[in-house]
Amino acid sequence: MEAFLVSTGIVALAEIGDKTQLLALLLAAKFRKPIPIVLGILAATLVNHALAGVVGNWLMSLIHPDTMRWLLGGSFIAMAGWMLIPDKLSENETRFSERLGVFGATLLAFFLAEMGDKTQIATVALAAKFNEYWWVIAGSTAGMMLANAPVVWIGDKTAKSLPIKLVHRVAAGVFAVLGIAAMIGAG
Template identity: 60%
Template sequence: MTWEALAVSTGVVALAEMGDKTQLLALLLAARFRRPLPIVAGIVAATLLNHALAGAVGAWLAAHLHPTWLRWGLGLSFLGMALWMLVPDKVEEGDVRVAARWGVFSATALAFFLAEMADKTQVATVALTVHYAAPVMVVIGTTLGMLMADVPAVFVGDRLARRVPMRLVHGVAAAVFALLGAATLLGAGASLGF
């Protein structure tokens, strides 16, 4: 189950992140600063912190909610994520300017941390942690998924964004979340207590 948590978390978040505002933010930061290594380090630091917090919330919810409420909340949140995946994201230039005077690493870490608050991937991290009851593996997986989408954006920039069919990627991610939601509502995970 823990390897499944890692694999699903990585794949779902990598798909969800394609065209997401943090991927667009990575493109903007790369264009503005042209220093990929501190940008990638800032993305890693911000993502680990943000997703660790989300994993802690997911673990707390799993420990404190009645299994029936947990199953319904989790199933509906996955279905909500499926719908949310179909809404395109935008990033504002102000997101980059917020911390630009602090250096490339700090600007990236702060901008990414703030951009990820209540974002799709943070919400997905909470839901996946509740579903799999393996917070460490989920956080590692969601962080890897973020990096799979955002690091190439730092290095290849616009060329990547123009060649990847974002509607298709978002559709696949929405389908995966919908399947997770339906399976949860239909009782998948009953052996886990919800």
């Protein structure tokens, strides 16, 4: 359960103000059909984070636990720094194929936007840290949905009222604490 809760919290915090949250807002404004958008986000996240979880679990089987501890610690500290860099959505990520429909466009756009994103890399690291990588996948997906579904349903009024810099600083602090804890062998 720890893997699920930690993954949910970290990904939800990391996602606030992230480019995929901006993408959710753009999709909501463009299509104005929240149900297929939320379902597209869910499907894309499940596939993307399942792949990330499998990669993290596979890395854990290849790398000696002492080495992995230092790699994880370093990656969490790097994530802390990355959290402090604001995300911007590129023009390529805002183009949608009308032929795919709302669900298909959301699925494709979200899947591609998540490739190499903070939350995907965090999912890899968390899956390597926790043996129960399926709980990490479930938690990281829940965190994505907690951060993105309200943006789709409520729109930019809620997103603009969040103190994004403060949320990013809190998330960076959580990643830093996890990194230090991993390096000293805690947890």
